[in-house]
Amino acid sequence: MEAFADFWATYSTLIFTVGIHALLALSLWLTLSCGLLSLANAAFMGIGAYTAALLTLHLHWPFPMVLAAGGLAPAVVALVIGAPTLRLSGVYLAMATLAFGEVTRILVLNLEITGGPEGLNGIPLLTTWWHIVLILAAAGYALARLRRSRMGRAFEAIREDEVAARMMGIDVEGHKLAAFTLGAVLAGLAGALNAHSTFFISPREYGFENAVDILTMTILGGISSLIGPVLGATILTLLPELLRFLHAYRLAVNGLILIGVVLFLPTGLWDSRRLGQMLRAWRTRWEGKP
Amino acid sequence: MNRATKHLLFAAAGLLAISAVAGDLKIGVAEALTGGAAQYGVPIRNGFQLAADEINAKGGINGNKLVLVIEDEQGKKEEAINVFKKLIFQDKVLMIFGPTLSNSMFAAGPVANAAKVVAFGTSNTANGISEMGPYIFRNSVMESDVLPVTVSTAVKHYKIKKVAVIYGNDDAFTKSGYDVFKKVLEDQKIPVTTTETYVKGDVDFKAQLTKIKATNPDAVICSGLAEEAATLMVQARGLGLKVPFIGGNGFNSPKLFEVSKTAGEGTFVGSPWANTNPTPANQHFVEAYRAKYGSEPNQFAAQAFDAMTIAAAALKTVKVTGNLANDREALHAALPKVAISGATGPFKFRQSVGKDGKLAGYDADQKPFIYVIREGKFVLFTGK
Numbered sequence: 211m212e213a214f215a216d217f218w219a220t221y222s223t224l225i226f227t228v229g230i231h232a233l234l235a236l237s238l239w240l241t242l243s244c245g246l247l248s249l250a251n252a253a254f255m256g257i258g259a260y261t262a263a264l265l266t267l268h269l270h271w272p273f274p275m276v277l278a279a280g281g282l283a284p285a286v287v288a289l290v291i292g293a294p295t296l297r298l299s300g301v302y303l304a305m306a307t308l309a310f311g312e313v314t315r316i317l318v319l320n321l322e323i324t325g326g327p328e329g330l331n332g333i334p335l336l337t338t339w340w341h342i343v344l345i346l347a348a349a350g351y352a353l354a355r356l357r358r359s360r361m362g363r364a365f366e367a368i369r370e371d372e373v374a375a376r377m378m379g380i381d382v383e384g385h386k387l388a389a390f391t392l393g394a395v396l397a398g399l400a401g402a403l404n405a406h407s408t409f410f411i412s413p414r415e416y417g418f419e420n421a422v423d424i425l426t427m428t429i430l431g432g433i434s435s436l437i438g439p440v441l442g443a444t445i446l447t448l449l450p451e452l453l454r455f456l457h458a459y460r461l462a463v464n465g466l467i468l469i470g471v472v473l474f475l476p477t478g479l480w481d482s483r484r485l486g487q488m489l490r491a492w493r494t495r496w497e498g499k500p
Numbered sequence: 501m502n503r504a505t506k507h508l509l510f511a512a513a514g515l516l517a518i519s520a521v522a523g524d525l526k527i528g529v530a531e532a533l534t535g536g537a538a539q540y541g542v543p544i545r546n547g548f549q550l551a552a553d554e555i556n557a558k559g560g561i562n563g564n565k566l567v568l569v570i571e572d573e574q575g576k577k578e579e580a581i582n583v584f585k586k587l588i589f590q591d592k593v594l595m596i597f598g599p600t601l602s603n604s605m606f607a608a609g610p611v612a613n614a615a616k617v618v619a620f621g622t623s624n625t626a627n628g629i630s631e632m633g634p635y636i637f638r639n640s641v642m643e644s645d646v647l648p649v650t651v652s653t654a655v656k657h658y659k660i661k662k663v664a665v666i667y668g669n670d671d672a673f674t675k676s677g678y679d680v681f682k683k684v685l686e687d688q689k690i691p692v693t694t695t696e697t698y699v700k701g702d703v704d705f706k707a708q709l710t711k712i713k714a715t716n717p718d719a720v721i722c723s724g725l726a727e728e729a730a731t732l733m734v735q736a737r738g739l740g741l742k743v744p745f746i747g748g749n750g751f752n753s754p755k756l757f758e759v760s761k762t763a764g765e766g767t768f769v770g771s772p773w774a775n776t777n778p779t780p781a782n783q784h785f786v787e788a789y790r791a792k793y794g795s796e797p798n799q800f801a802a803q804a805f806d807a808m809t810i811a812a813a814a815l816k817t818v819k820v821t822g823n824l825a826n827d828r829e830a831l832h833a834a835l836p837k838v839a840i841s842g843a844t845g846p847f848k849f850r851q852s853v854g855k856d857g858k859l860a861g862y863d864a865d866q867k868p869f870i871y872v873i874r875e876g877k878f879v880l881f882t883g884k
Contacts, residue, residue, distance in 0.1 A: 219589040223581045319670050327672045328626060331606035332855070408577050410606035412672065415577070451582065454571070461534055 222339070226407045228447045229342035230400045235427040235439035236349055237396030242433050243362070244389035245369035247300060249421040250291075250307035251397040253314040254284035256416030258398025259405040260324055263333045266406065273336045273406070277345075280402025281395040288394035289387065296386045299372070311421055318413045329412025330405075337407035345399055353436055365389055430471060432478020441480050523820055524567040525560075527552075527811065528587035530580060530598035530608070537575030540623055540800050541600040545570060546793050547622075547804030548597060554788070555808070561815045566808075573599045577607035584608040588615045592824055594815075594831055595620060597807060602626035602672060609636050616825070618832050622807045623800050625749065626676055630852040630861030635832060637862045639807050639847060641772045643680045643748055646868040650770030651684050651721070653870045653881065654746045657768075660719045662691045663746070664712040666705070666732070667723035669697040677723035677748040685721075693717045698728065705732045706739060713741045725750040730759035737763045744768065752799050757876045767873040772844045772864070773802040774871050774878040785843035799844075806842035813838045836862055845869070 234255060241248045262280035265271045271279070295306040318324045325331075356362045364385050367375040376382050405411045423446075431442020449467065453460040471479060529548050532541035552566045560566060569591045573580040580599040587593045588611070595618035599608055602624040612619035613633035621629060621638040630636050654660065665681060668674035685692055693715035696708035709732070712720060720736065722729055722745055729751050736745075744766040752771040756764060775786050775797065785805055789797035797805075814834040820827050839848040847866050854860035871878040 216589055220585045221582075223578065223585060227578050316670075327670055327675045329603060329606070329672070331628065332632070335610075408581060408607050409610045410577055410603060412577075412603050414603075454586075457572070458533070460572075 223407065224447070224451055226337065226339070226342060226403075228444050229346050230404050230407075231424075231427060231443035231447050232440045233342075233346055233349060233396055233400040233403070234424045235431065235443040236346075236353060236436065237393045237400065238424050238428045239433055239436065239439040240353065240396065241389050241393040242428065243357075243369060244365040244386055245299075245372070246296070246386060246390060247304045248307045248390065248393065249304050249418070249425070250288075250310050250390075251393060251424050252416045252418075252421035253311040254288065254394040254397035255401035255404070255420075256314060256318065256411075256413070257284040257287055258401030259411050259416070260318060260330070260401075261398070262402035263330050263405040263411055264323065266333060266336070267330065273341075276336075276406075277341070277399060277402050280405075281399045284394040284398035284401075285391050288391040292387045292390045296383065296390060308418065308421070311416070311418065315413050315417050318416075324413070327413060329410060331410045333405050333409055333411065335407065335409065337403045342403055345403070349396055349399075350436060350440075357436075361385065361388065426468075430468065430478060432475075432480040434477065435480060435482045437482075438478050438480040442478070445479070523564050523822065525564050525815060525820065526567050526569055526591060526593040527808075528584075528591060528593035528596035528598075529568050529570045530573045530583040530587060530596055531570075532575035532600040532604075533570075533572040535574045535576070537600045541572075541575070543798050543801040544598075544600060544622060544804040546789070547797070547801035548808050550785075550789055550792055550801075551805045551808030551812070553792075555812050561812055562820075564815075564820060566812070569593055573604060573608075575599075575601050575604060577604055580604035580608035581611055584611045584619070588612065588617050593617075594824075594828055595811065597622060597804070597811075599624075602629060605629055605636075606632070609633070612636070616832070617828055618835060620807055620811065620835075622803045626672060630863045631854045633854070633860055635861065637835060637849065639810060639844075639864045639866075640803055641749075641864045641866050641868060643677050644683075645864075645866075646770040646772070647677070647680050647748060648684045648687070649868055650746060650748075650768055650870055651681070651690075652688060653770075654719065654744070654768040655688065655690065657881075658719060658744055660690065662693050662717050663719045663721050664693045664696070664715055664717035665721045665723075666696040666698065666708055666712065668700055668725065668728060670699045671725070674723045674725060674748075674750060677750065681721050681723055681748070698724075698732075700725075700728070702728060703731060705735050709736050709739050709741055712736075713739055717743060719744050719746055721746045723748045723750065726753035726755040727759075730756050730764070733760045733763040733767070749799070752871075752878075754796050754798065760876075762876050764873045765875070768881070769871050769873070769878065770868045771799060771871060772866055772868055773799045774869065774880070776878055777843075777845070777869065777880065779841075779843075779845065781841060782843045782845075802843040806840070806844050806847060809840055809842050810835070810838050810847065813840055 238251050258280040261283040262276045265276045265279055291310055298306050319327055364380045367380055368382055427442040427446045428439045432438030450464050453463055456463055531544050532538050552568050556565050571583040573583045587596050597620050599605055600623055605621050605624045609619050609632045613635045618635050623640050624638050625640050625642055667678035747767055747769045749771055751769045786797055817834045818830045836849045849862040850865035852860050852863050870881040872881045
């Protein structure tokens, strides 16, 4: 029991970070599932984090309401900017969302209320493990249901072929906006949870680098199922910590492992189709033997 | 009692005796050794290592050796928290030095404070660091202690009537430096002709400088880091802006002269340290650093070196019992009483007051040196 207490005291923040990163990866998975390559999720996380932190620090709202506001604020922003930008597709959408992320960062950098480049400090520690588990489980369940719903099928149709989807009578714009906005809600929740578990937030945590980090987690894990992004987030968060014993070489080794994964598993770590094939091949070999 | 048991008992007693005599004093060092902040973190780590090696070579502290547990926090807040927790709960260190950036200290400081372990920053200059709690220490001098002296000295020397201000507005360090300059100028009633901004990584400051030149100031106040400041000064001279510069702590790097050469002539800089400071303690540090690392030390290395000396002085007065919580507390109680004269000159602590009005952590109570740039070198300003 004491060993567990020691372990928890040392690694609780790391475990929190895994959960929060998993939520972020799922938020991007949602937008990707509709064929939208968005780099705005880091900015949405930032909007959620700042909204939540300001509500806690200045208005002393109760934490559940703070979390709700942290999810809603980026959703409103996503609705507003989504309408014009989602007409773009592919790389052009990535560029537009990237620009939005930069605008958000610079805005936060220059506002008085956000503390400018010095950020906000002294945010109370309100996030507990069950908040993260609950939200992650709820998000996972909702997304799993969504995939099998009419809306999820529509997302998939749009991702595979937008024109064909439109011909079948799917409201392409509406569904894209829904995916983008729901993704923003999840990213905002992740931001609010993160702000209340690390005492401090600053604009540089929500820049381009972080947008790419989220994308890496999602793609590395694989986007064919919900397990992929969660797995990707877990591995990318834990790997640098597990390699700590390598000291100066750990980031180099970290990079090499990632290159290896991308080279040999281009569809991500968790590809349900590949896993299914492997399972079948293994089974036939097993059962084929007398 | 049979012989085997006797032997065992003797062995156990022997082991106990050994561990009690040669107890290692474990000190955590959490600095940014990779990533963008590594340019500060690496010299800081070197400063700690140099001081610890010197202390151990002289027989340690009351016979105990200093053992540094060095961890990389990458200049990221989550990493800083993870490293602090690892050092506190797993490596069971007596105290922690670091982290490198003020931002990381805002995230990791509360962790140490809650665990009642001293977190000692050597490079955190932001306001509000020591207000986080009684276990937060720093020996980095705040800009608000340095800049008033720098400005008033320069104003007196050059008979300055009005100044222009330029600063980097996307960096926590340069922005808070600007806030202090602004307040100092208001307090000393010096009118500002114009205030210009730039962002990190800018290489062309001609637009801002042309505007500044048009307002005809007597001096330019610049809150920036050495890289940008050097280019800025070269371009100012190119545009015919001949007035002197007044800089913050960010100027205090040998990098300033690599680009600016002699363009910075006459610039006033206030700092707790410069390599030309002739005191024996500083000359010893500069030479030892050069000999060990083959490079020039900077202010961050000097402050780290002094911080280790401060911690060693405190540890000397502490009777290490082996009970971790008691030892940590004893060290915490001993630290504020330390006063030394190190590479950065005479040093003692000053307790700060937290947001709730209670006494909180400890800041540096140190007089800054004012330097003026002459022929591409920092020269101690003596009033002439």
